[in-house]
Amino acid sequence: MNSKMSQEPVEIIMIEDDEGHARLIEKNIRRAGVNNRITPFTNGTDAVSFLFGPDGSAATNKNKPLLILLDLNLPDMTGVDILGRVKSNEHLKRIPVVVLTTTDDATEIQRCYDLGCNVYITKPVDYENFANAIRQLGLFFSVIQVPATN
Amino acid sequence: MPTSFSTNRNLAQPLLLLAGFALLIGISIGTLWLVDRAADDARSVAHTLRVQDMMSNVLLNMRRAEAGQRGYLFTEASRYLDDYNDAGPAAEEQLRLVREQTADNPRRKGELDAIERTMNGKFAEMDRSIELTKAGNRDAARTFVLGDRGRELMNDLRQQIEKLIDDEGRLLTERNEASQRTNRWLLILTILGAALVVVVGGIAVLLMRRNVAQREAARQELAVINANLERIVEFRTADLVEANEEIQRFAYIVSHDLRSPLVNIMGFTSELEALRKDIFDEIGKLRAQLDELNAHAAAQATPVETLGKDFDEALGFIKTSIAKMDRLINAVLKLSREGRRQFNPETIDMNEMLGSIEQTVAHRAAEQEAKVTIDDLPAVESDRLAIEQIFSNLIDNALKYGRTSEPSRIAVTGHANAAYVSFDVSDNGRGIDPHDHQRVFELFRRSGVQDKPGEGIGLAHVRALVRRMGGTLKLKSELGKGSTFTVTLPRRWTENTRSIA
Numbered sequence: 001m002n003s004k005m006s007q008e009p010v011e012i013i014m015i016e017d018d019e020g021h022a023r024l025i026e027k028n029i030r031r032a033g034v035n036n037r038i039t040p041f042t043n044g045t046d047a048v049s050f051l052f053g054p055d056g057s058a059a060t061n062k063n064k065p066l067l068i069l070l071d072l073n074l075p076d077m078t079g080v081d082i083l084g085r086v087k088s089n090e091h092l093k094r095i096p097v098v099v100l101t102t103t104d105d106a107t108e109i110q111r112c113y114d115l116g117c118n119v120y121i122t123k124p125v126d127y128e129n130f131a132n133a134i135r136q137l138g139l140f141f142s143v144i145q146v147p148a149t150n
Numbered sequence: 151m152p153t154s155f156s157t158n159r160n161l162a163q164p165l166l167l168l169a170g171f172a173l174l175i176g177i178s179i180g181t182l183w184l185v186d187r188a189a190d191d192a193r194s195v196a197h198t199l200r201v202q203d204m205m206s207n208v209l210l211n212m213r214r215a216e217a218g219q220r221g222y223l224f225t226e227a228s229r230y231l232d233d234y235n236d237a238g239p240a241a242e243e244q245l246r247l248v249r250e251q252t253a254d255n256p257r258r259k260g261e262l263d264a265i266e267r268t269m270n271g272k273f274a275e276m277d278r279s280i281e282l283t284k285a286g287n288r289d290a291a292r293t294f295v296l297g298d299r300g301r302e303l304m305n306d307l308r309q310q311i312e313k314l315i316d317d318e319g320r321l322l323t324e325r326n327e328a329s330q331r332t333n334r335w336l337l338i339l340t341i342l343g344a345a346l347v348v349v350v351g352g353i354a355v356l357l358m359r360r361n362v363a364q365r366e367a368a369r370q371e372l373a374v375i376n377a378n379l380e381r382i383v384e385f386r387t388a389d390l391v392e393a394n395e396e397i398q399r400f401a402y403i404v405s406h407d408l409r410s411p412l413v414n415i416m417g418f419t420s421e422l423e424a425l426r427k428d429i430f431d432e433i434g435k436l437r438a439q440l441d442e443l444n445a446h447a448a449a450q451a452t453p454v455e456t457l458g459k460d461f462d463e464a465l466g467f468i469k470t471s472i473a474k475m476d477r478l479i480n481a482v483l484k485l486s487r488e489g490r491r492q493f494n495p496e497t498i499d500m501n502e503m504l505g506s507i508e509q510t511v512a513h514r515a516a517e518q519e520a521k522v523t524i525d526d527l528p529a530v531e532s533d534r535l536a537i538e539q540i541f542s543n544l545i546d547n548a549l550k551y552g553r554t555s556e557p558s559r560i561a562v563t564g565h566a567n568a569a570y571v572s573f574d575v576s577d578n579g580r581g582i583d584p585h586d587h588q589r590v591f592e593l594f595r596r597s598g599v600q601d602k603p604g605e606g607i608g609l610a611h612v613r614a615l616v617r618r619m620g621g622t623l624k625l626k627s628e629l630g631k632g633s634t635f636t637v638t639l640p641r642r643w644t645e646n647t648r649s650i651a
Contacts, residue, residue: 018410018411018413018414020411020413020414020417020418021410021413021414021417024413024414024417024418024421027421073406073407073410102406102409102410102413103406105402105487123413124413125409125412125413125416125472125473125476126416126473126476127413127416127417127419127420128420130413130416130417131417131420
C-alpha cells in the first residue's frame with residue numbers, strides 16, 4: 001500500500017468483535033497480496049483508546065497513515081459511534097473508514113455515509129462471495145492513497 | 151339504570167300526556183254542551199217571558215173589550231163599540247199566538263182550551279148585552295149585566311190567566327235556576343279546563359325538562375364511556391403497536407445476530423474444504439510411499455477416494471444447511487423489514503399493475519401454456535410496493551402450483567363497495583387441502599407435494615402485508631380443484647387504517 005505523504009507503511013486498524021470474522025478477513029486480505037500490518041481490536045473501548053490516546057485528542061496518532069476496517073455491532077458500543085467520533089476528530093477525520101458489517105439495513109447504510117464513512121460493505125454469508133469481497137477490498141487497499149493523520 | 155324502569159317511564163310520559171289531552175277534549179266537549187244548554191235555557195226563559203207577556207195581553211185586550219162593551223152600554227156611542235170590536239179579535243189573536251208558542255205542552259193546551267171557553271163565554275155575554283142595547287132594550291141589557299154573569303166570567307178568566315202566568319212564572323224560576331246551574335257548571339268546567347291546561351302543560355314541561363336532563367345525563371355518561379373506551383383503545387393500541395415493534399426489532403436483531411456466526415461457519419467450512427485438497431493430496435502421497443513399504447497394510451486401508459467422498463458428503467450437508475439457514479434468516483429479516491417499512495399511499499390503477507405483473511410472468515406462463523385473464527379491476531389508494539408484492543406472490547403461486555394434467559388458467563377479478571375493494575385471484579391448479587388452509591399462511595410452512603423449490607414465505611408475507619393494510623386475506627380451495635385467494639383492502643389506506651396484526 002502506498003503512502004505519498006508518509007514514508008511509513010499504512011497500518012490497518014481492524015475493529016471486529018467476532019474473532020472468526022477477523023481471521024477470515026485477515027486471511028483474504030493477505031490472499032490479495034496485502035502485507036501491511038493489521039492491528040485487530042475485538043471491542044470498541046480498546047479501539048477508541050488506541051485511536052484517541054490517553055487524553056482523547058488522538059495526538060498520539062498524528063502523522064500516522066491509518067485505515068480503519070469497522071464492524072458496526074460491537075459488544076460495548078456501536079461502530080456508528082466510533083465512526084462519528086473519528087470523522088469529527090481533527091487528526092483522524094481524513095482516515096479512510098471501511099464499514100464491514102452484517103447489516104444491510106438501508107437506513108444504517110445511509111447513516112454511515114452521512115457520518116463520513118468511505119466504503120460500506122455487507123458481509124455475505126456465502127463464503128465465496130465473502131472471500132471475493134474481502135479480496136477485492138484488499139486489491140483496493142493496494143492501490144488507494146491514504147493521507148497521514150495530522 | 152334498569153331497563154324496565156326506564157321503559158315504564160318512557161311509556162308513562164306519553165300516556166300521561168295523552169290522558170291530559172283526553173281530559174282537555176272532554177272538558178271542551180262538556181263546555182260546548184253546556185254552552186248549548188245555556189243557550190237553550192236562555193231561549194226557554196225568553197219563551198216563558200213571551201208567553202207571560204202574551205197572556206197579559208190577552209187579559210188586557212179582554213179588559214179593553216169589556217171596557218168598550220161597558221162604555222157602549224153606558225153611552226151607546228158607536229166608538230166604544232169600535233174599541234170592543236177591535237180588542238176582541240186582538241185578544242183572540244194573542245191567544246192563538248200563545249197556542250203556537252206552547253204547542254208542545256199538552257197541559258198548557260187544556261188550560262188554554264179552558265181559557266178560550268171562558269173567553270167565548272165572556273164574548274157571548276158581552277155580545278148579548280150589546281145586542282140588547284142595539285135593539286134599544288137598555289133595561290134588559292142592564293138586568294143582564296146585573297145578573298153578574300159577565301163579572302164572574304171575567305173573574306174566572308182573570309184567575310185562569312193569572313194561574314197560567316204564575317205557572318209560567320214558576321217555570322221561569324225553574325228555568326232560571328237551570329240556567330244558573332248550567333252557567334255555574336260552565337264556569338266550573340271552564341276553570342277546571344284552565345286548571346287542567348295549566349297542570350297538563352306543567353306536567354309536559356316537567357316531563358320535558360326531566361327528559362332533557364336525562365338525555366343530558368345519558369349524553370355525559372356516554373361521553374365519559376366513550377372517552378374511557380377511547381383511552382382504553384388507545385392504550386391497547388399503543389401496547390399492541392409497541393409489542394409489534396418489539397417483535398419486529400427482535401426478529402431483526404435475532405436474524406441479524408444469527409447471521410454473524412453463520413458467516414464463520416460458512417467461512418471456515420469453506421476453508422476446511424480448501425484444506426481438504428491439501429490433506430488428501432498429502433494422504434495420497436503417504437499412501438503411495440506406504441504401498442512401497444508394505445503392500446499388505448495398504449490393501450487393508452480404506453481407499454483415499456472413499457475417505458474423500460465421506461469428507462465431501464459431510465461438508466456438503468453442512469454447506470446446504472448453512473445456505474438454507476441463511477435463506478430462512480433472510481426471510482425473517484425481509485418480513486421484519488417489510489413490517490417496519492413506511493407505507494406511501496397513492497392511487498393505484500389495478501388494471502395497469504396487474505398488467506405489468508402479467509408481463510413479468512408472461513415468459514413463464516407461455517412455457518407452461520398457462521393463461522392469465524384480468525377483469526376490469528377497481529382502483530385502490532394504497533402502498534404501491536405492498537400491493538405489487540401481494541399480487542405478484544399470489545400470481546406466482548398460481549403459476550407455480552398448477553396441475554400437470556392441464557394448462558393453468560388464472561383469473562383476477564375485482565369489485566368495490568363504499569369502503570372496501572375485493573380482488574379474487576383464482577386458479578385451476580392443484581388446490582390446497584382444507585386441513586392446511588391455516589398452515590399455508592404460516593412462516594416456513596408449506597402444503598401438499600414438495601416438488602417445487604420454496605421456503606414457505608410468500609403467503610406469510612402476503613398475509614402480513616394485507617393485514618398491515620387493514621385488509622383481510624381469505625382462501626377457498628379444495629384439493630385438485632384449484633384455489634381462490636380473496637384480498638379485501640380498504641379503498642383508501644391511511645395511517646389510521648393500519649390494523650394491528
